[in-house]
Amino acid sequence: xxxxxxxxxxxxxxxxxxxxxxxxxxxxxxxxxxxxxxxxxxxxxxxxxxxxxxxxxxxxxxxxxxxxxxxxxxxxxxxxxxxxxxxxxxxxxxxxxxxxxxxxxxxxxxxxxxxxxxxxxxxxxxxxxxxxxxxxxxxxxxxxxxxxxxxx
Amino acid sequence: xxxxxxxxxxxxxxxxxxxxxxxxxxxxxxxxxxxxxxxxxxxxxxxxxxxxxxxxxxxxxxxxxxxxxxxxxxxxxxxxxxxxxxxxxxxxxxxxxxxxxxxxxxxxxxxxxxxxxxxxxxxxxxxxxxxxxxxxxxxxxxxxxxxxxxxxxxxxxxxxxxxxxxxxxxxxxxxxxxxxxxxxxxxxxxxxxxxxxxxxxxxxxxxxxxxxxxxxxxxxxxxxxxxxxxxxxxxxxxxxxxxxxxxxxxxxxxxxxxxxxxxxxxxxxxxxxxxxxxxxxxxxxxxxxxxxxxxxxxxxxxxxxxxxxxxxxxxxxxxxxxxxxxxxxxxxxxxxxxxxxxxxxxxxxxxxxxxxxxxxxxxxxxxxxxxxxxxxxxxxxxxxxxxxxxxxxxxxxxxxxxxxxxxxxxxxxxxxxxxxxxxxxxxxxxxxxxxxxxxxxxxxxxxxxxxxxxxxxxxxxxxxxxxxxxxxxxxxxxxxxxxxxxxxxxxxxxxxxxxxxxxxxxxxxxxxxxxxxxxxxxxxxxxxxxxxxxxxxxxxxxxxxxxxxxxxxxxxxxxxxxxxxxxxxxxxxxxxxxxxxxxxxxxxxxxxxxxxxxxxxxxxxxxxxxxxxxxxxxxxxxxxxxxxxxxxxxxxxxxxxxxxxxxxxxxxxxxxxxxxxxxxxxxxxxxxxxxxxxxxxxxxxxxxxxxxxxxxxxxxxxxxxxxxxxxxxxxxxxxxxxxxxxxxxxxxxxxxxxxxxxx
Numbered sequence: 001x002x003x004x005x006x007x008x009x010x011x012x013x014x015x016x017x018x019x020x021x022x023x024x025x026x027x028x029x030x031x032x033x034x035x036x037x038x039x040x041x042x043x044x045x046x047x048x049x050x051x052x053x054x055x056x057x058x059x060x061x062x063x064x065x066x067x068x069x070x071x072x073x074x075x076x077x078x079x080x081x082x083x084x085x086x087x088x089x090x091x092x093x094x095x096x097x098x099x100x101x102x103x104x105x106x107x108x109x110x111x112x113x114x115x116x117x118x119x120x121x122x123x124x125x126x127x128x129x130x131x132x133x134x135x136x137x138x139x140x141x142x143x144x145x146x147x148x149x150x151x152x
Numbered sequence: 153x154x155x156x157x158x159x160x161x162x163x164x165x166x167x168x169x170x171x172x173x174x175x176x177x178x179x180x181x182x183x184x185x186x187x188x189x190x191x192x193x194x195x196x197x198x199x200x201x202x203x204x205x206x207x208x209x210x211x212x213x214x215x216x217x218x219x220x221x222x223x224x225x226x227x228x229x230x231x232x233x234x235x236x237x238x239x240x241x242x243x244x245x246x247x248x249x250x251x252x253x254x255x256x257x258x259x260x261x262x263x264x265x266x267x268x269x270x271x272x273x274x275x276x277x278x279x280x281x282x283x284x285x286x287x288x289x290x291x292x293x294x295x296x297x298x299x300x301x302x303x304x305x306x307x308x309x310x311x312x313x314x315x316x317x318x319x320x321x322x323x324x325x326x327x328x329x330x331x332x333x334x335x336x337x338x339x340x341x342x343x344x345x346x347x348x349x350x351x352x353x354x355x356x357x358x359x360x361x362x363x364x365x366x367x368x369x370x371x372x373x374x375x376x377x378x379x380x381x382x383x384x385x386x387x388x389x390x391x392x393x394x395x396x397x398x399x400x401x402x403x404x405x406x407x408x409x410x411x412x413x414x415x416x417x418x419x420x421x422x423x424x425x426x427x428x429x430x431x432x433x434x435x436x437x438x439x440x441x442x443x444x445x446x447x448x449x450x451x452x453x454x455x456x457x458x459x460x461x462x463x464x465x466x467x468x469x470x471x472x473x474x475x476x477x478x479x480x481x482x483x484x485x486x487x488x489x490x491x492x493x494x495x496x497x498x499x500x501x502x503x504x505x506x507x508x509x510x511x512x513x514x515x516x517x518x519x520x521x522x523x524x525x526x527x528x529x530x531x532x533x534x535x536x537x538x539x540x541x542x543x544x545x546x547x548x549x550x551x552x553x554x555x556x557x558x559x560x561x562x563x564x565x566x567x568x569x570x571x572x573x574x575x576x577x578x579x580x581x582x583x584x585x586x587x588x589x590x591x592x593x594x595x596x597x598x599x600x601x602x603x604x605x606x607x608x609x610x611x612x613x614x615x616x617x618x619x620x621x622x623x624x625x626x627x628x629x630x631x632x633x634x635x636x637x638x639x640x641x642x643x644x645x646x647x648x649x650x651x652x653x654x655x656x657x658x659x660x661x662x663x664x665x666x667x668x669x670x671x672x673x674x675x676x677x678x679x680x681x682x683x684x685x686x687x688x689x690x691x692x693x694x695x696x697x698x699x700x701x702x703x704x705x706x707x708x709x710x711x712x713x714x715x716x717x718x719x720x721x722x723x724x725x726x727x728x729x730x731x732x733x734x735x736x737x738x739x740x741x742x743x744x745x746x747x748x749x750x751x752x753x754x755x756x757x758x759x760x761x762x763x764x765x766x767x768x769x770x771x772x773x774x775x776x777x778x779x780x781x782x783x784x785x786x787x788x789x790x791x792x793x794x795x796x797x798x799x800x801x802x803x804x805x806x807x808x809x810x811x812x813x814x815x816x817x818x819x820x821x822x823x824x825x826x827x828x829x830x831x832x833x834x835x836x837x838x839x840x841x842x843x844x845x846x847x848x849x850x851x852x853x854x855x856x857x858x859x860x861x862x863x864x865x866x867x868x869x870x871x872x873x874x875x876x877x878x879x880x881x882x883x884x885x886x887x888x889x890x891x892x893x894x895x
Binding site for chain 1: 379564567600806832833845846
């Protein structure tokens with residue numbers, strides 16, 4: 001089957017029910033998207049599908065034919081994603097960093113739909129788990145982004 | 153540079169930073185480093201016997217033609233920011249901007265044993281505090297070598313030379329040379345005598361003590377950071393395992409091996425100690441196939457080499473078992489006459505506390521990548537906090553010599569104590585066995601479910617307190633007897649000649665002026681395999697002690713903040729710290745009071761002194777839908793002196809999050825010898841919605857440098873519990889609070 005990932009077409013030889021996560025990590029070598037739980041509990045595997053955040057560990061690959069998939073590897077090719085990364089660096093969000101690909105994807109999806117989200121909207125969208133406890137730094141970065149603050 | 157990659161990566165792991173180095177070498181941008189070519193050979197060559205600790209400059213530093221610095225760090229980066237701290241410390245003395253550093257974990261080897269206690273581990277909040285003078289000296293030694301090289305190249309006396317970041321300057325002639333231009337010549341310089349090295353005056357520090365940006369922030373925000381689980385080598389196969397439901401059980405037979413072998417993508421099916429494994433071209437196929445295996449498990453043999461989990465083990469019942477233990481006891485602290493004071497006391501306070509088992513639940517599931525090379529040597533990539541211990545263990549298991557084993561230590565996707573050497577809880581023995589069996593490199597990933605069934609647990613204890621108050625309601629005597637097993641004695645499998653300090657820390661070591669005190673342990677060897685969890689014994693014991701201290705305050709009619717100040721009246725450092733957290737929170741205010749949003753709230757206070765640092769915490773809580781809501785945590789922390797205030801603030805936030813997680817909702821429950829939870833669905837960890845605002849005050853007392861990764865954690869739980877008691881009248885003596893309903 002053919003998948004469109006990061007503006008490129010890939011011919012993928014995988015079972016229809018293989019989760020997207022393992023296709024992008026093992027078949028395509030895009031390891032920025034992380035495996036954390038395999039149950040859509042933690043959000044480390046978050047990617048964008050047609051601009052919406054999706055947990056790739058439970059998303060069968062066959063359902064994605066004809067859709068536009070964006071992974072963390074292409075995040076800076078997106079204007080909103082680039083701003084998110086800049087805010088993440090500016091606020092020094094990451095500790096171990098393992099969940100941060102997913103956090104950045106979730107933030108990007110929110111801001112693409114809602115450029116100036118309210119606190120409630122941020123709370124509703126930013127639900128990925130972080131064991132290092134970077135939640136306050138994530139909120140600081142989101143507040144900057146919601147306020148349109150530019151970071152270098 | 154890209155054009156040469158295929159040539160240099162044929163037999164090399166991809167996605168590893170080494171590739172960048174090799175690539176740049178191959179295109180002729182000759183990398184002139186201090187020392188020998190990268191990797192084990194360089195390190196072994198640098199491992200001369202008899203050298204003073206941390207002086208073998210070439211083993212640590214490579215300065216590239218562009219002046220950038222590559223540092224091999226003795227310590228692993230797992231989020232705590234130690235790689236950035238090392239660049240700050242070394243850069244300060246080397247006179248090189250930390251931003252020009254690339255830091256990777258050093259391989260095993262004597263050269264990297266830099267801690268003042270003669271160890272090399274990443275844990276115990278020890279990395280910076282135990283290596284600080286040594287790493288400063290290392291930077292200064294390297295600078296001296298560059299100065300000497302410049303003196304020769306410019307034909308001037310060393311005394312006429314100075315440095316500015318990244319350059320040696322000859323002010324008299326206006327000439328200067330970049331470090332990158334000097335690295336080749338500096339290579340030939342002997343390492344100077346450490347005794348002749350002068351360190352920079354701390355008043356002149358540019359980077360130490362400043363909020364220098366983390367070196368890994370960008371890579372970790374863009375998916376570029378590589379963890380063990382991400383690595384790949386040519387010809388690699390993937391593996392997944394199914395563990396025995398209880399540790400110690402062994403494989404009897406596989407009922408459907410032929411069917412599983414016929415499943416799509418399956419390369420082979422294997423039987424391992426206490427597990428079955430499937431090797432496949434893709435991990436997803438391996439995982440699905442291994443989960444499909446129907447195994448007849450056998451009960452553990454009497455001589456099982458691991459701690460066999462009994463079929464009737466229940467964590468709730470085990471608590472009752474611990475509570476029933478009467479002795480024998482061993483004292484850790486015994487001062488005054490506790491027995492007589494208790495016997496004659498007019499006012500007594502007795503209470504029993506306990507805590508829960510916890511998983512590490514780091515987000516990166518454990519993995520190991522193993523490859524035998526054609527010359528019989530073995531290469532292993534794995535998350536670890538102690539590379540020399542792991543390499544020694546691999547040597548023991550394989551019969552190889554240390555020199556035949558190359559151990560790589562990638563970034564850790566969280567650790568919190570998970571990646572020490574736990575005999576039954578690491579995937580690398582399985583990966584090595586599988587690569588040997590199939591003759592190809594193997595990357596084994598434990599699924600989240602397989603991790604939760606083998607993770608070592610944070611210990612539990614039942615602590616019986618007895619205390620006596622004097623006529624003024626002040627504590628005269630306190631006794632704590634803990635029925636528990638510490639992680640160190642659990643790993644050893646037996647009680648040592650001396651008490652396991654990790655069993656009682658946080659009950660022991662308190663600074664309060666109580667004239668009669670006794671802290672003792674009843675050693676109880678348990679059925680669950682234990683390990684170190686962020687802040688270790690303090691994670692439970694400070695909860696017990698600091699909550700019980702509030703009970704004493706209440707019984708004696710004293711405000712708990714004022715009581716602590718009174719008990720610390722002769723301790724200037726802790727008095728300052730307690731006052732600092734009071735001020736930080738806008739002045740001590742216990743409540744209950746009505747907040748602006750109309751909710752009823754109260755505050756609690758607690759202190760802890762773990763890992764050479766001291767912490768004081770104030771927590772503000774309310775009750776929402778019967779559960780505790782923590783609004784704010786104020787924390788004052790005194791680590792003596794600091795390297796990076798921004799990273800400290802991040803570590804306090806992280807420790808508060810983990811502290812809240814164990815306080816509010818987290819527990820590993822065992823029923824019938826098996827964990828109830830095998831994933832985050834039934835093992836909740838703190839979600840963003842339960843996080844508190846965190847306010848941090850760093851107090852630099854100037855005392856000996858203490859740790860930072862763990863010290864901000866232990867005072868969180870008791871501060872919250874004390875606030876809850878004030879607000880609701882319910883004195884909670886166990887965690888997590890999700891076991892209770894509040895009104």
